[in-house]
Amino acid sequence: MATVTSSLAIGRQVAQQRIVKPRPDLKPAEVVAAQLKALKENEADNRGIARCFEFASPGNRLITGPLDNFITMLRITPYKVLLNHQKSLIGTTRESDGHAWMVVTIIDRNEQLAVLMFQLSKQERGNYQGCWMTDAVLPLPIQAIER
Numbered sequence: 001m002a003t004v005t006s007s008l009a010i011g012r013q014v015a016q017q018r019i020v021k022p023r024p025d026l027k028p029a030e031v032v033a034a035q036l037k038a039l040k041e042n043e044a045d046n047r048g049i050a051r052c053f054e055f056a057s058p059g060n061r062l063i064t065g066p067l068d069n070f071i072t073m074l075r076i077t078p079y080k081v082l083l084n085h086q087k088s089l090i091g092t093t094r095e096s097d098g099h100a101w102m103v104v105t106i107i108d109r110n111e112q113l114a115v116l117m118f119q120l121s122k123q124e125r126g127n128y129q130g131c132w133m134t135d136a137v138l139p140l141p142i143q144a145i146e147r
Helices: 008-016 028-040 047-053 058-064 067-074
Strands: 003-005 087-090 093-096 099-107 113-122 132-140
Touching: 028 047, 028 087, 028 093, 028 099, 028 113, 028 132, 047 067, 058 067, 058 132
Parallel strands: none
Antiparallel strands: 003 093, 087 099, 093 099, 099 113, 113 132
16 A cells, blocks of 8 residues: 655754664655755765765665765766755655655756656665665656646
8 A cells, every 4th residue: 555745844854964874763755855965965075975875775786886886976967966956855755565756856056957756665684674775766857847
């Protein structure tokens, strides 16, 4: 059965925290908010990107990792809009059978609008058992938010 939760208040709570690491009590919107906060505050040493990478699921890391590759990926289109962005809005979380999806609207540092779909899954085993982690971030056409 699918559930829908409001992500705005959750995102604000996590955004106020300094550093968040994967743990089973975090909801999907809290994971995305932590990643967005890390990317918004990224500095020349890429510490923010590294914090974001901590929330990449093991399957995602196989595709996007190691960290040096992930850093390179975030510096090119369509993901560079996330780095040092001005604002983000996490849409409603849709959750079903250990998977969650949410649309995130970004206003980048150049005041351009971008829309991305975050896909997460709850890890069933290993060091991150019970943790929500990001499997993929997919760019969406701007028209997706106009419907």
